[in-house]
Amino acid sequence: MASTTLTVLLLLPLLPFAIPAQAQSNITLGSSLIADDRNSSWKSSSGDFAFGFQRIGNGGFLLAIWFDKIPEKTVIWFANGDKLAPQGSKVDLTRTGSLVLSDHKGEQLWARGTGTGVSHAAILDTGNFVLADQTGSNLWESFNEPSDTIMPTQVLDQDTKIVSRYSAMNYSRGRFELSLQSKDGNLNMHTRPVYDDAYWYTSQGYGYQLIFNRTGPIYLAAKNGSVVYTMMSGTVSSTNYQRAVLEYDGVFRQYVYPKDASLSSGRSMGWSPVASPVPSNICTSMRQSIGAGTCGWNSYCILGDNQRPKCRCPLGYSYMDPSDEMNGCKPDFLPQSCDKAMLETDLFRINEMINTDWPLSDYERYDNVDEDFCAQVCLSDCLCDVAIIRDGTCWKKKMPLSNGKMDPSVGGKALIKVSKDNSTLNIPPAGSKKDKNRPMIIVGSVILSSSAALNLILILLILLIWFRFNHDKKPETVHGHPINRFSSMLSFTYEELRVATGGFTEELGKGAFGVVYKGVLTSNERSLIAVKVLEKITSEGDREFKNEMSTIGRTNHRNLVELIGFCEEGQHRILVYDFMPNGSLADFLFGGSRPSWFKRIEIACGVARSLLYLHEESSKQIIHCDIKPQNILLDECLTAKISDFGLAKLLMTGQTRTMTVVRGTKGYLAPEWFRSLPISVKVDVYSFGIVLLELICCRKNCEFGLKDEAQMILSDWVYDCYHKEELGLIVDGDEEMIGDMKRVRRFVMIAMWCIQEDPSLRPSMKKVAQMLDGAVEVSVPPEPASFISSLQ
């Protein structure tokens, strides 16, 4: 060990003199290079190429091979792109014949060569660095381990790959890869680290090697040497340097550089492209189902000069990382909240971009609609971030958006939902409270530093701000009502509710739990309320009341009716809800006119989402037990909101999930209710299936007195129609549905799964929601046992 150190010490002073003196070819064992600013390197005999260290900004040194005679010193191979070597690092050609890169402390960073038989190393005039034996045959060559570049005479064997660097000056492994696969003999380019479909590939097979001919062409050769595919067809004279590189934008390009230009003046002529790059338009080539595409999430790709892709953010979005435009975009505003989407609808507007699309990421589609409709459905859906309208079809998409592109071949228009309020720009969700205060502080200090004559104005301002501040907080402290410790629910006195409902006079409806009255809260923004007076609560339910209220109070979903507060006073147990002006789904569906199919789709999806929330996403699992159109209410935008959730427990006797008294409503009840079987979330799935059928057909599940008895039980009839491939019968001439039969069929199949007699066969609400969105395939459902038989 001491002797190695000694050799190094001895060699050190020699290097600066030895190297520039003359181009050398054979490098003897025991030679080394130090990473410092003396630019020491080993050169090829012509002097065209050098092997050694290049300083990369302030990050450290790259062990590399480069074109040495041109001012750019363009790198064609590198060893340690992922981890640059610190100043003082060293590359040794050891006496045992290995090539070892170690840092200033002697720690090994990279090494190649087993050592056996190596007699010397050389950097050849092709740019290949080799470890060779006595006979001159190569035991290791940099050409067999390419980085991002291939050179004339270089051959890419099967199962070798080249990987792009991360960016122009960052040599870390980047986002793209080119490889020749042995399994099918095809060349393909794909993204990394997530591998999905290739964005460019050959398909004829038989590829054995990718050959970069000295004269310019780059082609795929079969085992017998015949050309099976020409990738680059340019011919280049020998007065040029050449290289072909998979660049950090994912495009494979071939370049030339005139040798004499570099010789004569030393003035840079630069590299110029030969032949057409591959792929010729990476923006439109990218269409992978996994990963973000060329430009990262939420951004879009547009082809610029020289077929170079540029990554841009939609209006209202900005780069995730301003120093790396290929790393995606993020919205500059807080996305629409699903908690109070109804209130927030007018806070958002649409930015339009023509010829733009994010081909995937859609979760819902509408056919035969216009742009206005498309914009409206996106604005009114808190999940929708972008809608695409093209040829009368509207796709709703949610973030993260992938493979974005803007190109004349795309057509159509992207409708991008952005916040109207510029003041929410760049406010991180966690710090929003602090930021709200900021303008006040600025105003305050400006005033303070100016004339004392403005004191009066200052006082007025402070008063105004104080007033506004308190006004902003209002929803939390309405009329000084005590706030429930668990949530923002209010606690009302019986007297207050008696006044609000005018003595419980205007009846809105009668449900399983009691009568619902309309009421008005004076001096409250949310003035109209629905007051539900509970009856028939068991003594156990009574004890549970507070607990249940806290559970319900913590639920918060755009498709649930919001519980504003409650009253627990003496015998009175009263719930106060938001008033829903459009009544129930029952009125909407079974009233006179047939509602729009697309509205019905939205309602089905909304109900599914809220059940998914109650079952899986709320803090405590809630089984509704009484899903039916009468319990699904509609707000002013006809958004479906489930009511009466969380109440079933108050009416249960005993702790078990087996009920002695059948809850719920005939026709929507799962068979387990009649068989003393355990009650699980699957009872809600069953009821949802029936409601879904009613939404599809705009009629009740059981309708007596029909001419055709076969149609009496909806679920039986629809299954028959489905089974006989006669779904045309159930749409009843509905034009919108006829244009959307694929979805009608899918929805029918989902409903059939939901109403399976065996609860374990029914899908979870999560699966249901995914199937409705079209995110998951729906398999062929077995026949659900008929409704009649399930009554036994």
Ligand SMILES: *[C@@H]1O[C@H](CO)[C@@H](O)[C@H](O)[C@H]1NC(C)=O
């Ligand atoms: C090493 O290269 C850098 C950049 O090319 C140059 O500025 C510097 O003068 C060179 N140092 C020596 C000792 O040649």
Ligand SMILES: *[C@@H]1O[C@H](CO)[C@@H](O)[C@H](O)[C@H]1NC(C)=O
């Ligand atoms: C390099 O070394 C090999 C093997 O030792 C030898 O055959 C060859 O002549 C040497 N080349 C030069 C230019 O010294």
Ligand SMILES: *[C@@H]1O[C@H](CO)[C@@H](O)[C@H](O)[C@H]1NC(C)=O
């Ligand atoms: C290069 O990019 C990678 C990936 O983003 C990053 O981790 C690394 O720090 C970058 N290297 C330099 C020298 O900037």
Ligand SMILES: *[C@@H]1O[C@H](CO)[C@@H](O)[C@H](O)[C@H]1NC(C)=O
């Ligand atoms: C490859 O280059 C050689 C000369 O080096 C030439 O004779 C040959 O025709 C070229 N092959 C192809 C396929 O271009």
Ligand SMILES: *[C@@H]1O[C@H](CO)[C@@H](O)[C@H](O)[C@H]1NC(C)=O
């Ligand atoms: C070489 O192989 C390819 C692909 O297998 C085949 O199409 C071609 O006929 C072969 N050529 C010769 C000369 O054998």
Ligand SMILES: *[C@@H]1O[C@H](CO)[C@@H](O)[C@H](O)[C@H]1NC(C)=O
């Ligand atoms: C918000 O910004 C947009 C674009 O910069 C501008 O057109 C609009 O008038 C601004 N709105 C408000 C309320 O300042």
